[in-house]
Amino acid sequence: MKNINRRNFIKKTSLASAAISMTPMMAQNTAYTERPLAHQYMGGFAAPKIEKIRAAFIGVGARGPGHLKFFSSLPGTEVVAVCDLYDDYAKKWAAESKKIGGGKQHKNIAVYSGEENKWRTMLKEVKPDVVFIATNWKNHAPMAIEAMKSGAHAFCEVPLALSLEEMWNIVDTSEATGKHCMMMENVNYAREELMYLNMVRLGVIGEPLHAEAAYIHELRFQMEEQERGTGSWRTPHYAHRNGNLYPTHGLGPVAQYMNLARTEDNFSSLVSFSTPARGRKLYAEKNYPADHKWNQLDYKGGDLNTSIVKTHLGRTIMVQWDETSPRPYSRHNLIQGTKGILAGFPTRIALEGGVEGATKNHHQWAQGEQLAKIYEKYDHPLYKRLNQVAKDSGHGGMDGLMMYRIVECLHKGLPLDQNVYEGCYWSAVGVLSEHSVAQGGMPQQFPDFTRGNWKTTPPLEIIS
Numbered sequence: 001m002k003n004i005n006r007r008n009f010i011k012k013t014s015l016a017s018a019a020i021s022m023t024p025m026m027a028q029n030t031a032y033t034e035r036p037l038a039h040q041y042m043g044g045f046a047a048p049k050i051e052k053i054r055a056a057f058i059g060v061g062a063r064g065p066g067h068l069k070f071f072s073s074l075p076g077t078e079v080v081a082v083c084d085l086y087d088d089y090a091k092k093w094a095a096e097s098k099k100i101g102g103g104k105q106h107k108n109i110a111v112y113s114g115e116e117n118k119w120r121t122m123l124k125e126v127k128p129d130v131v132f133i134a135t136n137w138k139n140h141a142p143m144a145i146e147a148m149k150s151g152a153h154a155f156c157e158v159p160l161a162l163s164l165e166e167m168w169n170i171v172d173t174s175e176a177t178g179k180h181c182m183m184m185e186n187v188n189y190a191r192e193e194l195m196y197l198n199m200v201r202l203g204v205i206g207e208p209l210h211a212e213a214a215y216i217h218e219l220r221f222q223m224e225e226q227e228r229g230t231g232s233w234r235t236p237h238y239a240h241r242n243g244n245l246y247p248t249h250g251l252g253p254v255a256q257y258m259n260l261a262r263t264e265d266n267f268s269s270l271v272s273f274s275t276p277a278r279g280r281k282l283y284a285e286k287n288y289p290a291d292h293k294w295n296q297l298d299y300k301g302g303d304l305n306t307s308i309v310k311t312h313l314g315r316t317i318m319v320q321w322d323e324t325s326p327r328p329y330s331r332h333n334l335i336q337g338t339k340g341i342l343a344g345f346p347t348r349i350a351l352e353g354g355v356e357g358a359t360k361n362h363h364q365w366a367q368g369e370q371l372a373k374i375y376e377k378y379d380h381p382l383y384k385r386l387n388q389v390a391k392d393s394g395h396g397g398m399d400g401l402m403m404y405r406i407v408e409c410l411h412k413g414l415p416l417d418q419n420v421y422e423g424c425y426w427s428a429v430g431v432l433s434e435h436s437v438a439q440g441g442m443p444q445q446f447p448d449f450t451r452g453n454w455k456t457t458p459p460l461e462i463i464s
Contacts, residue, residue: 032447033451041175043453043454045419047178050411055078055132056126056128065093065096068097068132077105087114097109123150129153135157137162140159141161143156144156144170148177153179155181156184158246159248159430160424167424167449171424182416183418183422186402187398189398195379197257201459205337206338210315210318212317212320213318213332216325216327218323223280223294238280239280240301242302242434243301247427250333251426252418259460262459262460263455265315266312268312272306272432273436275303284297304320304325305433331344358370358373
């Protein structure tokens with residue numbers, strides 16, 4: 001009898017402990033259900049037209065230069081400030097921007113560098129129309145929030161933020177200021193992803209039921225970037241965090257195929273599991289002395305994370321992340337419908353009744369040269385219009401196409417292709433996956449960043 005009572009006591013206290021440990025997460029998910037007064041919903045929001053877009057760039061080490069170069073080449077733009085922690089970077093890319101503009105378009109570029117918070121001074125002194133942020137992850141949310149408060153639209157590299165609290169602050173600031181905050185998910189502008197979006201919208205695969213998305217990219221070589229560069233700050237993330245730290249490249253496109261957070265459906269919950277952490281530790285031991293700083297880290301982040309998202313309609317998305325294992329690059333990119341399936345890496349299609357001119361039934365993939373007619377018929381009109389303009393911009397043209405669309409929407413006063421809520425939902429997978437892994441795969445609920453307004457948000461149009 002004493003043993004039974006002891007077991008009941010242990011069971012009850014364990015449940016109580018679990019409830020206490022989950023309280024902060026539950027509070028974060030439920031504490032922002034009401035929209036503050038005077039705030040406006042930003043789904044489908046169109047800002048007033050900007051004839052000449054005055055832009056400031058924060059971070060010109062890795063991703064920033066590509067954004068700056070293509071922006072500088074577009075008509076109706078002006079680079080007014082460049083900010084970086086390192087003086088040589090800031091001066092170099094301010095000078096490059098002036099060259100691209102032929103000495104006329106971008107004449108008076110203020111340069112800020114040398115201190116961690118110079119970007120704050122820049123925002124106060126320059127007052128740009130837009131700010132492009134390409135810094136380390138921890139700075140994304142603070143910089144985007146301050147940019148909007150200073151009167152600028154914010155465009156930020158992925159992920160948008162590192163905590164649910166930061167995401168809510170971004171949403172509230174965007175709604176309070178009436179300023180865009182777009183996470184620049186460039187993969188949504190890749191040729192295959194755009195074509196699949198078009199095919200899904202046209203009903204080619206019927207009703208979408210399941211998707212698979214990934215970011216599989218072996219990046220251990222970045223550990224050599226010890227003072228500057230991505231590896232200098234990402235490596236501690238791999239060591240101290242365990243989850244899907246970089247979900248948006250694969251997730252963004254499939255979320256838009258499924259119309260998540262736009263009228264039809266939305267994110268509901270997530271479970272997540274990680275493999276053991278092996279690859280980074282082995283790599284450090286093999287390539288660096290025993291007393292090197294990379295060998296002093298206790299690597300906790302699993303080499304591969306698999307997360308499963310459940311939507312309100314019961315549809316599923318598998319999201320994987322692995323920047324460690326020795327394997328080929330893949331974003332996976334798969335969407336399964338009631339009439340067929342579209343998949344990537346390599347691009348291949350199977351449809352009930354077969355793919356016209358290629359296969360007889362859904363038991364065979366149409367791929368390679370067999371897809372010529374599919375591209376001809378279903379290539380997204382946006383890709384057809386802008387491919388030649390953006391083809392040399394980076395990542396196969398997707399970077400330039402994204403930047404062109406940002407500038408086009410701001411010039412014409414159109415809603416952006418990605419709204420602030422989508423950036424938060426896609427980034428939230430990172431936070432929720434860490435909580436799920438830590439709790440042995442326990443389900444985590446997504447916050448409703450739209451506060452219910454996703455049900456009336458129009459789907460992303462097939463823009464021509």
